[in-house]
Amino acid sequence: MVAEQAAVGSARERVLEAAERVVTEVGAARLTLDAVSHAAGVSKGGLLYHFPSKESLLTALAQRYVDSMQGCIDTAKGSLEDQNGRDLKACILGILGSDPRLKAMGAVLLATAANDLTLLEVIRERVAEHTRELAASGGNFARAAVVMLAIDGLKMRESLRISAFTPEQRETIVKELLTLADEAYR
Template structure:
């Protein structure tokens, strides 16, 4: 069995999570969706937990590509982060919501998977702190971005688009000012006047 079979299994796992939710994830349901035997699935993933960890690892690899794109972006990490803080597709939102739900249920999901998700969120925080140098501004941007993302994947009401645009404009203006000053912001309250 090749690595393409492994990818097909992970694609099938994503599909089951999106279409039927975490409670529908079994070795049998994923094997059937992937078009492989249960033995073929077990060759790549010896348990449901290993399969979920494999999926989270793949999501972490995608996140690493996004971190690199943010670091290399001429718009800067903060603008990149805020611009991408809402899932690009309904499928992406449903996938991350299902993964988080599976992690929260702790049903056969190893701690490693939760740690990987946590590291993805922590990496955004590190990148923002490195770029901005102002811990208050960096955390404010991180919290806004995380809040937008988590609200979107949870299906919660979204802010008025005009108000959200004003919020993001204000934050990105502060981020641009911090970047142009070499990240020398002191995080004082005066910066928010």
């Protein structure tokens, strides 16, 4: 039974990984279940067992993106001292980190959401949760919110591949955001 559950989990993961590759290569609008099943090495019936529709697959990709982003934030948090502003700094470092997979998926999800706004629900819920945490953190909410908006803006530019910042300029911006995070909790 355990081996059967592991195989089911790994098949689901293979499908999601394949869907990420397909969506990154051809875009969400051109994503087909046949292409994903082929890329994952599973039958179309096997894919449909886990994801009964293209929409359910795209929703799972959105959830995977949000979970990966939260993982990056949690990893960054683990590397920071336990101090005021730690959560906000972890958002800066985690969200603006260098995971190329997340950069590619961010652009894909934006393009996909343009056609199906329900895909943004998972992201909307996570943003609302972060906003509540920010409001309850005891710092200067407005300043911390400005930092979060700057993170979102930079991430959006990079996801759309329209950022004109050099690596040095980007590094300076991240350092300034970390300074602003400190100031939000003084």
